[in-house]
Structures are given as structure tokens and as C-alpha cells.
Amino acid sequence: xxxxxxxxxxxxxxxxxxxxxxxxxxxxxxxxxxxxxxxxxxxxxxxxxxxxxxxxxxxxxxxxxxxxxxxxxxxxxxxxxxxxxxxxxxxxxxxxxxxxxxxxxxxxxxxxxxxxxxxxxxxxxxxxxxxxxxxxxxxxxxxxxxxxxxxxxxxxxxxxxxxxxxxxxxxxxxxxxxxxxxxxxxxxxxxxxxxxxxxxxxxxxxxxxxxxxxxxxxxxxxxxxxxxxxxxxxxxxxxxxxxxxxxxxxxxx
Ligand code: NAD
Numbered sequence: 001x002x003x004x005x006x007x008x009x010x011x012x013x014x015x016x017x018x019x020x021x022x023x024x025x026x027x028x029x030x031x032x033x034x035x036x037x038x039x040x041x042x043x044x045x046x047x048x049x050x051x052x053x054x055x056x057x058x059x060x061x062x063x064x065x066x067x068x069x070x071x072x073x074x075x076x077x078x079x080x081x082x083x084x085x086x087x088x089x090x091x092x093x094x095x096x097x098x099x100x101x102x103x104x105x106x107x108x109x110x111x112x113x114x115x116x117x118x119x120x121x122x123x124x125x126x127x128x129x130x131x132x133x134x135x136x137x138x139x140x141x142x143x144x145x146x147x148x149x150x151x152x153x154x155x156x157x158x159x160x161x162x163x164x165x166x167x168x169x170x171x172x173x174x175x176x177x178x179x180x181x182x183x184x185x186x187x188x189x190x191x192x193x194x195x196x197x198x199x200x201x202x203x204x205x206x207x208x209x210x211x212x213x214x215x216x217x218x219x220x221x222x223x224x225x226x227x228x229x230x231x232x233x234x235x236x237x238x239x240x241x242x243x244x245x246x247x248x249x250x251x252x253x
Contacts, residue, residue: 002233003028005125006074008066010034010057010114011084012050013041015183016133019221020081020228021050027229030074034066034084057084057110058102067117077121079232082111082155083133087185089144089192100147107151108158115162115173128171129232132159133224136179136247156243163241172240174231179247180209181219214249 007024011017012033021031025048035041037054045052051073055062071077085107088099111132115122122128137145138152156175163173180186186209193204210216227246230236245251 004030005078005127006030006032006070006076007079007081007232008032008034008053008070008074008077008114008118009081009083010110012081013044013052015185016178016181016221016224017081017083018044018048019225020083020131020133022048023222023225023229024079024081024232025049027232029079029232032070032073034070058105060109060113063110063113064117067114067121070118071121076124077118078125078127079129079131080114080118080122081131081133081228082114083131084110085133085148085151085185087145087148087189089189091144092146095146103147104151104154107148108154111155112158115158123166123169123171126170127234127237128166128169130159130162130166130171130173131228131231132156132173132175133228134159134175134177134243136177136245136250138175138177138243139245139251159243160241167240170237172231172236174239174242174244176224176227176231177243177245177247178219178224179213179250181221181224183221186218210248212250212253213247214252217248219246219248 007029009017009021012021013035024031032051034053053066055066134155135152137149138156159175190204194201
């Protein structure tokens with residue numbers, strides 16, 4: 001069963017990460033959440049009974065320390081959920097270079113480093129799991145999101161490579177690709193677009209964000225957590241290297 005297994009969820013004090021952390025606790029795992037070390041993040045973790053690991057994933061040394069602290073706090077590490085991320089919107093010609101570096105580090109290099117440093121722990125039980133939260137933007141592009149889309153495409157490549165390397169040890173590695181999910185990240189984008197396009201937030205949701213979707217309703221973080229729960233479960237032992245779309249039909253066309 002899942003009982004007694006130890007999980008680390010990055011970006012685990014907000015949105016999709018928090019929903020995954022809560023769901024894994026319900027499933028009987030011991031869970032730590034990694035996030036930027038801010039009082040509010042610590043409070044969220046504490047309020048949900050989650051161990052808190054303060055780290056900035058744009059820094060290599062923090063990734064190393066985060067794995068060590070998690071193993072110490074949970075007495076092991078069987079499940080790694082690489083979920084932390086952020087968006088920046090600008091055309092390539094104006095895209096800030098430091099922002100590009102930070103986004104690639106947080107959303108691609110950190111999942112590599114955490115996988116590398118955690119590997120000896122993740123392969124111990126024979127039921128280890130890496131779940132990479134990519135995006136529908138790991139498959140398809142939209143304008144003005146060059147760093148995000150490049151990082152997410154790369155994360156799918158890392159997922160497939162790690163799956164091939166991990167198979168013999170019962171460690172599965174999969175990617176989840178959500179369409180738009182109602183989280184602080186997306187609420188911010190809706191507000192921005194409403195302002196810049198002179199639309200209501202409702203119009204931005206329906207006409208801009210959900211335009212390519214078959215189901216015209218934003219996902220909830222719990223919907224992503226339910227899929228993550230399955231991927232982490234022992235029943236999913238044979239699923240690895242999979243790129244799992246949960247995208248309201250966006251990529252069906
Ligand atoms: P969110 O902003 O609610 O949560 C992201 C978390 O990552 C935050 O807690 C943030 O503090 C943390 N984080 C950011 N930079 C960090 C850093 N340098 N070090 C440590 N932590 C850092 O966002 P969300 O919508 O829940 O997104 C979670 C993941 O899901 C992201 O990878 C995002 O790309 C992906 N995703 C989101 C959607 C969506 O519609 N919301 C769709 C597809 C994919």
C-alpha cells in the first residue's frame with residue numbers, strides 16, 4: 001500500500017502542489033512540501049500538517065540541501081513530485097534574460113537535480129515514483145511564453161529519459177500535462193489579460209483561455225491531484241515514461 005511512504009512535493013504550498021500534497025496525506029503518505037522560504041508558505045504547510053522545506057529551486061545548492069532535509073524530516077524519500085513553476089509573458093525580442101535563466105532552472109534543471117540527488121532514496125523501496133507536473137505547453141506552443149514552453153517541453157524529455165533509466169529499480173517516472181487549472185498562477189493571468197484586452201474576467205476565461213478546449217470549464221487543483229494519486233499508487237506500477245494529458249480536450253484537435 002501507500003502507507004508509510006514518504007513524498008516531497010515542490011511548490012507544495014499553493015495551487016496544484018498543495019492539492020497533491022493534501023491528497024497524498026489522505027492516501028496515507030508522509031509528505032513534505034518545498035517552497036520559497038516565506039512566512040506565508042510556512043503557515044500554509046503548518047496549517048495542513050505538512051513538513052516544510054524552505055528552498056529556492058533556482059539555486060543548485062538549495063536543491064541538494066532540500067533532498068537532505070527531506071530525508072531527515074521524513075526518514076526516507078520514495079515519491080518526488082516536481083511541481084514548482086511560474087510564468088512570465090513577453091515576446092522573445094523583449095524577454096528578460098535573467099528571467100529565462102531562472103525559469104529554465106526552476107522548471108527543468110531543478111527537477112533534474114532533485115531526481116539526481118534523490119535517486120538512491122527513490123530506488124530503495126522498489127515502488128519509487130517521480131511525477132513531473134509539465135503542462136499542455138509541454139506539447140504545444142502559445143506566443144509570448146518562450147521560457148515556460150521550452151522548460152516544459154524539456155521536462156517531458158527528462159521524464160522519458162529517467163523512465164528508461166529507472167525501470168529496473170521499480171521507480172516509475174511520468175509527466176502530467178494539465179490544461180488551465182484555477183490556481184493563483186492562472187487567476188493572475190486572467191486578471192492581467194482582462195486589463196490588457198479590455199474584457200471581463202469571465203470573457204477572458206471563456207473566449208481566450210478556454211477557446212481551444214472542448215470542455216469550457218477550468219480544471220480544479222483536486223482534479224490534477226486525483227491523477228497524481230493514481231500515478232503514485234502501487235496499481236500504476238506498469239505506467240512509466242507516460243505523458244498524461246488532463247487538458248479539457250485542448251490537444252484533441
Ligand atoms: P502556483 O503559483 O499556485 O504554485 C506554484 C508554486 O511554486 C508556488 O508555491 C511558488 O512559490 C513555487 N515556486 C515558484 N518558484 C519557486 C522557486 N524558485 N523555488 C521554490 N518554489 C518555487 O501555480 P500552479 O498553477 O499551482 O502551478 C503548479 C505547476 O503546475 C507549475 O509547474 C505550472 O507550470 C503547472 N501548470 C499549471 C497550470 C495551471 O493552469 N495552473 C497548467 C499547467 C501546468
